[in-house]
Amino acid sequence: xxxxxxxxxxxxxxxxxxxxxxxxxxxxxxxxxxxxxxxxxxxxxxxxxxxxxxxxxxxxxxxxxxxxxxxxxxxxxxxxxxxxxxxxxxxxxxxxxxxxxxxxxxxxxxxxxxxxxxxxxxxxxxxxxxxxxxxxxxxxxxxxxxxxxxxxxxxxxxxxxxxxxxxxxxxxxxxxxxxxxxxxxxxxxxxxxxxxxxxxxxxxxxxxxxxxxxxxxxxxxxxxxxxxxxxxxxxxxxxxxxxxxxxxxxxxx
Numbered sequence: 356x357x358x359x360x361x362x363x364x365x366x367x368x369x370x371x372x373x374x375x376x377x378x379x380x381x382x383x384x385x386x387x388x389x390x391x392x393x394x395x396x397x398x399x400x401x402x403x404x405x406x407x408x409x410x411x412x413x414x415x416x417x418x419x420x421x422x423x424x425x426x427x428x429x430x431x432x433x434x435x436x437x438x439x440x441x442x443x444x445x446x447x448x449x450x451x452x453x454x455x456x457x458x459x460x461x462x463x464x465x466x467x468x469x470x471x472x473x474x475x476x477x478x479x480x481x482x483x484x485x486x487x488x489x490x491x492x493x494x495x496x497x498x499x500x501x502x503x504x505x506x507x508x509x510x511x512x513x514x515x516x517x518x519x520x521x522x523x524x525x526x527x528x529x530x531x532x533x534x535x536x537x538x539x540x541x542x543x544x545x546x547x548x549x550x551x552x553x554x555x556x557x558x559x560x561x562x563x564x565x566x567x568x569x570x571x572x573x574x575x576x577x578x579x580x581x582x583x584x585x586x587x588x589x590x591x592x593x594x595x596x597x598x599x600x601x602x603x604x605x606x607x608x
Contacts, residue, residue, distance in 0.1 A: 403603050405570055412595035415481050421592035426489035431508045452459045468502040471495075475535045478591065482598035495532060498538070505534055506544045512550075529561040530554045530589055556604040567600060 400535070403411075416423065438459050445455045472495035480487040509531045517524030534553040538544065557564065571593050579584035 360411060369496050371420055381463070405567055405600070408567065408599045408603075409592075410590055410594050412482070412553060415484055415530050415599075416591055419481055419487075419590065420588070422487065422489045423477070423481070423501070424587050426474070426492050427587060427590055429489060429492060430474065433466055434463075436601070437466050465505070468499045468506070469505075470498045471502045472498045472535065472539060476539055478594040479536060479539060479601075481591075482595045495539075498542070501538060501542075501546055502594045505538065505549065507545065509534060525565075526561060529564055530557045532564060533557060533601050533604065536598065556601075564600060567596070 366554075378497050441462055442455050445458060450458075469578065470492055471526045473492040476495055477487055477489070477491040512531065515530045522544035531550055531553050533556050534550050535551045537556070538546070538549040541549065541552070571589070574585070574589050574593075578589055
């Protein structure tokens with residue numbers, strides 16, 4: 356039987372140096388956080404506290420969760436029919452896999468662009484305490500072209516920024532994050548102008564918006580273990596919270 360080998364203990368000096376390095380790392384990290392918070396506070400950039408944004412979302416959703424869940428289920432059913440069923444039919448007909456993938460992607464783009472603004476409109480109206488039903492999902496199909504053009508432009512811009520490094524790409528995506536809501540509020544505005552308006556609104560608020568999205572990460576992970584059932588509650592909650600953030604941006608500007 357072979358002898359058990361033990362790793363030698365690191366020298367005491369090495370342990371001390373590592374502890375010292377970690378200590379100064381924590382100090383620098385906390386100083387950086389304090390500086391960021393100080394900048395946000397000094398410049399008056401904070402829209403609302405995350406707690407207030409989420410509380411307001413819960414209040415707006417009272418008595419409306421049923422309509423929100425109906426809309427999500429209808430959207431999911433359309434996605435299933437357009438993706439799964441059509442793909443299955445093509446597969447049964449003997450179509451090649453690359454053809455099935457191509458057709459499925461085209462169909463996905465079509466229903467996303469047809470229903471995208473309706474989806475956004477539902478949650479935006481809820482955030483403003485306006486009466487709305489699940490049928491709002493089909494209310495903005497006339498904005499199909501705008502949704503397609505905006506999505507293409509944003510995709511191109513984010514890709515170009517990402518060619519530099521991943522961080523510039525993320526920052527660019529955060530800057531464009533309000534474009535669909537901007538377009539909904541200003542349907543007469545050009546698509547490119549809506550993108551510029553989103554960038555203006557998000558100036559000084561990208562980090563704040565990023566952290567707001569990150570604050571839902573626990574619920575997102577938990578939703579996986581509920582086989583997605585939790586998302587029926589989480590999607591409306593997140594979406595209305597994000598719309599509250601947008602409303603705050605607009606009122607502040």
